[in-house]
Amino acid sequence: MWTRDNAPPSVGDPSSQTERATLVLAPNANAWTFEGTNTWLLAEPGADVCAVVDPGPDDDAHLAAILAAAGDRRIVGVWVTHAHTDHAELAGRLARVTGAPLRGSGRRVAGRPFQPGEVLPVGPLEVRVLATPGHTGDSVCFHLPAEGSVLTGDTVLGRGAPIVEPGRLGQFFASLDLLSEVLAPAGSVILPGHGPVLPDPLPELGRRRQARQRRVDQVARAMADGLTEPDALVDHMYPDLSPDLRDAARISVEASIAHVQTARS
Numbered sequence: 001m002w003t004r005d006n007a008p009p010s011v012g013d014p015s016s017q018t019e020r021a022t023l024v025l026a027p028n029a030n031a032w033t034f035e036g037t038n039t040w041l042l043a044e045p046g047a048d049v050c051a052v053v054d055p056g057p058d059d060d061a062h063l064a065a066i067l068a069a070a071g072d073r074r075i076v077g078v079w080v081t082h083a084h085t086d087h088a089e090l091a092g093r094l095a096r097v098t099g100a101p102l103r104g105s106g107r108r109v110a111g112r113p114f115q116p117g118e119v120l121p122v123g124p125l126e127v128r129v130l131a132t133p134g135h136t137g138d139s140v141c142f143h144l145p146a147e148g149s150v151l152t153g154d155t156v157l158g159r160g161a162p163i164v165e166p167g168r169l170g171q172f173f174a175s176l177d178l179l180s181e182v183l184a185p186a187g188s189v190i191l192p193g194h195g196p197v198l199p200d201p202l203p204e205l206g207r208r209r210q211a212r213q214r215r216v217d218q219v220a221r222a223m224a225d226g227l228t229e230p231d232a233l234v235d236h237m238y239p240d241l242s243p244d245l246r247d248a249a250r251i252s253v254e255a256s257i258a259h260v261q262t263a264r265s
């Protein structure tokens with residue numbers, strides 16, 4: 001989920017992928033998901049096993065596309081970066097169809113939760129779990145040290161700003177710090193849950209952090225001027241907001257309010 005505020009221009013090509021991560025774009029494009037959810041298939045080249053990250057919406061054609069992308073390779077893991085429907089709805093069915101264990105937990109996902117730093121083997125491929133709360137409490141990213149790529153789910157989108165749950169903005173900033181450490185080596189790349197691959201992560205993460213901080217500062221100033229109602233703050237900060245993004249803007253503003261109040265207390 002995202003808001004259009006501070007959306008940078010599109011970077012790279014949405015069909016980009018890496019040697020070990022294959023993109024299967026889900027057919028659920030809308031105002032919240034850009035072109036659709038990026039379902040990722042992870043495998044070491046030449047290996048006979050793979051894992052599926054963020055299976056996406058419960059859609060027959062998308063399920064068939066995932067199985068086709070896996071080809072002869074056995075799916076040995078079905079993982080979700082977080083439990084939002086557009087990432088996780090198909091997870092249970094894909095796990096049943098393939099017999100692969102489902103990992104990740106939340107209201108709509110009944111898998112075993114990930115542990116921070118946990119290493120998930122996919123045959124010879126090693127995938128590390130990064131705990132990155134903020135967008136949701138259960139948000140994780142998946143790091144492929146062999147190629148320096150990180151699957152970021154909705155924690156870092158291909159463009160624009162994800163919604164951060166009110167009360168989690170401090171966690172969100174800490175998660176961006178963790179990602180900046182992991183993505184510091186040259187050649188690192190972000191494989192997001194929606195939108196295009198980001199091949200130059202560090203400056204991009206810096207811009208995202210600054211844009212978010214500017215919104216927090218804006219809310220802090222407006223609150224100091226006496227604007228305290230979330231709806232009034234939304235009108236003040238997003239004068240040209242399209243109606244379908246009002247809920248998203250309101251959640252973002254509430255997150256900023258909670259962050260400003262925490263900083264004050």
Ligand SMILES: [Zn+2]
Binds near residue numbers: 082084154
């Ligand atoms: Zn989400």
